[in-house]
Amino acid sequence: MIVVMKAHATEEEIQAVVRMVEDLDYKAHVISGIERSVVACVGDERGAKHQLTHLESVAGVERVMPVVKSFKLASREVRPEGSTIRIGNAEIGGKRLAVIAGPCAIESEAQIEAAADAVKAAGAHMLRGGAFKPRTSPYSFQGMEGEGLVLLEKAGRRVGLPVVTEIMDPHDIDLVVEHADVLQVGARNAQNFSLLRRLGRTNKPILLKRGMSTKLEEFMMAAEYILSEGNPNVILCERGIRTFETATRNTLDLNAVPLLKEWSHLPVVVDPSHGTGIYSLVAPMALAAIAAGADGLLIEVHPKPESALSDGPQQLKPARFANLMKALKPLAEAVGRTI
């Protein structure tokens, strides 16, 4: 931590800061500059009871600046070679890319079965489908819930694909764990710390979506909540952030991909469906995600998007998805991956 003193801080104020810092088990070094002094504090910033930011309310202090990032278990330093997570026959984080595809919401047995056939035929590695849907309006379709989970599991087993589904309520964890292979945390719950803690106590891989306004360092800390409870299998998912731009539903932040890969050993996947909200942009942004270094993709595919109960505009028709899978092959090879 670096405590920056005000330009006119007195010697007494500086010494008071030194005492407070040392009381908190840091070592303090005062450096007198031309215009102001700073107090460099040496200690375990992440372990200390205090992060020292409260010193900003101490007389004479202008600012407190942290020096180190606050994540530990999610940090690449922990596992420089990167983590690979196995899910049934599929694998995420290795040389081979993982494509997770399926409808936004499970709407009926016929729909999820048709979707399962389509994504399997095109070469996807996992099947996704929402049973519990976080909808902005309480009056919108909220998902088929338990019944949907059963249908999803059945469809996945039939075509031989592990299944991924969203969990919103801690109350449903046991139910979802029973039916799904990967539990997804949606953007709106990216900082629902109660939910994250509880998921850290399950033994299923967690696909953690970045929140709409979650900074990358906060995103790492959200993963840290899960990891610190004992579940090592977290997959980070960039799905677009909220910005001033309204031409797209979200702004897919692909900068996040190489940066998260630098910072963390965890696999990183990208969801260009939510990231753009427009079906015609899904394929180019899926290719871009892989070129940027993503380990996989989350793609919404619906047998008939024009009658979808949610997120119609961003779901691909099976034929478009099959074309995307074909286009991914040479691109994956160009960046040293397989699919």
Add this chain to the structure above:
Amino acid sequence: MIVVMKAHATEEEIQAVVRMVEDLDYKAHVISGIERSVVACVGDERGAKHQLTHLESVAGVERVMPVVKSFKLASREVRPEGSTIRIGNAEIGGKRLAVIAGPCAIESEAQIEAAADAVKAAGAHMLRGGAFKPRTSPYSFQGMEGEGLVLLEKAGRRVGLPVVTEIMDPHDIDLVVEHADVLQVGARNAQNFSLLRRLGRTNKPILLKRGMSTKLEEFMMAAEYILSEGNPNVILCERGIRTFETATRNTLDLNAVPLLKEWSHLPVVVDPSHGTGIYSLVAPMALAAIAAGADGLLIEVHPKPESALSDGPQQLKPARFANLMKALKPLAEAVGRTI
């Protein structure tokens, strides 16, 4: 809903849209423009099974634009005179302003008792304090939990102030309902719909904070989740949004105050402590909030902010808070309110 067709949409495509729209119980009016046609759809946009946005994946369609706002129960049309919520001796939404004050987190009996005395002496109407703290890092102080609730309730009763505290986990609802007079939903849970639904089934007023990236229309819909479950007592709280500006912790969006008052009958309060993150800005922004039409304030007050376990830089010392309360009096009168 207005369905905007592409410039080169064919007559067949237009007619297909008309049929789909009518199948969903809307009436369709085709209007042929100079360059393109639009299909105006008349029906209950909020009640219909579909919001029609999935039509954006239909051939020939460019865009689907909703015409009406999607909130109902939170709308001012429901209660043009506005809602006033009674909480013990306090009241929020009437002519008299409500000031809710206290520390960010309950840290000890001595601390919450000192805070209770200070805010009561200065004229606050309710006491706040966090027992469950949503912290970015799992390694930061997470609150005193159940023990903190007991201390908060005791301190509030002693000084005669109703108490407000945050609820994060549905699992804790019964416990929090037992000890608190108002349940607060924090910014990170503003779209935790499972939690909102469950709070809609309690009989306690809910202080709902806007999320860091929640649009005002989505904020209204979050309130709608609570209202639609039967709990009519929702207090909306503007607490700053996340923008590119880093000089302040958040960007307090006071535009929200008059706009929410126009749209909704619910009371609106403002939290300038989180909204700025800097103690010296709290008082001017508290005054500004009242001038903009807010019904009350949420102010963090700590007997000793320089040793606070969380959010030190934004908490007021008792003397500063007392000064703010004095400054609020003439300002409230200038805008036709009392305090």
Add this chain to the structure above:
Amino acid sequence: MIVVMKAHATEEEIQAVVRMVEDLDYKAHVISGIERSVVACVGDERGAKHQLTHLESVAGVERVMPVVKSFKLASREVRPEGSTIRIGNAEIGGKRLAVIAGPCAIESEAQIEAAADAVKAAGAHMLRGGAFKPRTSPYSFQGMEGEGLVLLEKAGRRVGLPVVTEIMDPHDIDLVVEHADVLQVGARNAQNFSLLRRLGRTNKPILLKRGMSTKLEEFMMAAEYILSEGNPNVILCERGIRTFETATRNTLDLNAVPLLKEWSHLPVVVDPSHGTGIYSLVAPMALAAIAAGADGLLIEVHPKPESALSDGPQQLKPARFANLMKALKPLAEAVGRTI
């Protein structure tokens, strides 16, 4: 400057940084932490040829963090009592608030004369009107240009109010200087450094609007461009920033008001017309701006907004403006100002 080294930086890398820093006339202090070292660099950060940020490309360096703000002449330290700028009979920055009002664009002699009468009658201190209009579309009305300037000056003289108008092109400076009392720089030119430098060589006060995505520190630096060329009369204007919120045209960032007043001796005014884009929000936000400590307001008033050639939705009718002026009086007194 604080140079944060990577966790595994070698002693050679640290020493190389020390040499580079000392070559640039800073003194270097190495502080060895538990996990990594930092090099604290003492020197004139603002005067040095280099701001040292290029060190981020040096081997072993993780990050370079500036310690001081980079503005000098705009800083409050230069004139702790604050600056008051005289413009004809008006004054901005003192105890008395300054209200600048008038139409978005000058559209005709009749219109600007009617506007001048209305704002004078209601008690405004200056008349504003745009002759050169920065419009998003080249096909929109671009202003009456030179002819508009003449009409504005004439109307202002007749009613006895100094006039304020926008300058967009350095080429027009002489012309605008001839007719206007204050030159306004619009949000889109907030970082048009060529224009700012040239305005720094005029002897007219400059009303500098914050850009849509200008951080407050950058805003101060934009003022610094003008000040450093010799023109001491800069008025800072908060007019709303661009955020994800679409319910209002911009997000008026009133946090900026007390923060700029803390940082700078320059007067600060607020434009709630652009800041909200909605006429019904202009009055509450004008009151809020004054409560937050603004020295004045910029209000768009049009004799007939429903036929305005630009920005109709945010312009006040004369009667509404007169009501606002009445409401401002007690509010100004409540915060120790006059109007």
Add this chain to the structure above:
Amino acid sequence: MIVVMKAHATEEEIQAVVRMVEDLDYKAHVISGIERSVVACVGDERGAKHQLTHLESVAGVERVMPVVKSFKLASREVRPEGSTIRIGNAEIGGKRLAVIAGPCAIESEAQIEAAADAVKAAGAHMLRGGAFKPRTSPYSFQGMEGEGLVLLEKAGRRVGLPVVTEIMDPHDIDLVVEHADVLQVGARNAQNFSLLRRLGRTNKPILLKRGMSTKLEEFMMAAEYILSEGNPNVILCERGIRTFETATRNTLDLNAVPLLKEWSHLPVVVDPSHGTGIYSLVAPMALAAIAAGADGLLIEVHPKPESALSDGPQQLKPARFANLMKALKPLAEAVGRTI
């Protein structure tokens, strides 16, 4: 245009809107909904003197929604096959990708000559270098100006590459036109309409950067300013937008690439150097840009970034740039392009 009336608008109010709309040469269709009426206005939205938005201040009107995008000349409909711009031996917008590389700022003859050699050797198609630098601080290095232009031209001629440089001040246009092959407009001038108009009257291709907070539709309108003055050669450049994320200098918005290619016939290039601000992210984001469909890249390359006078952290060393050029080859082929 769709004029949405308020829920309780009277029949008189609706008829008044109809009259106003028809006075402006639109045809009005009233559609009575369940809750409110809308007035659909048929006419040339882009050509009409008014865009009708001023109707939002008319009694009974809630909102005015445009139906069509406002760009014309930049629209893909004008040239569905896309535009290819020739610049000396180079070409931008065709099958072959164009890579523009060179230092952020021209610092000396030795530096620009070394950079020219390096980028030529690695296979770049154009040489870039800044002579006029838009710096946040007036105290930072502002570029070598005229002298730098001469050095850039000389270096480019020697290695046989066209040169690209930024223009900030209309006053310098003749000078820059004399020395450069492509004139670049920087992000801070993206809506400097005076400059854009003047550049529209030159005969040099314009590389137009998106502003930090410019919406894509506004970006198209900025291009429209140039095109409407008669210069058809505009190259759109995505260079990152300003968001809440601080881990990267900007948020490179690659969604913009396929969307601009859909909307417009103009070539689109990407600047991953400014888009990320971190040299280690430049290569992955360059690859991603091409995968997303960009026609070219703008890459900052400096012979010695650790001593650069500006933007050191984001400039590539020659060896890294050469590696990137090698990596681009198979990737370009994978998406059907050459380099």
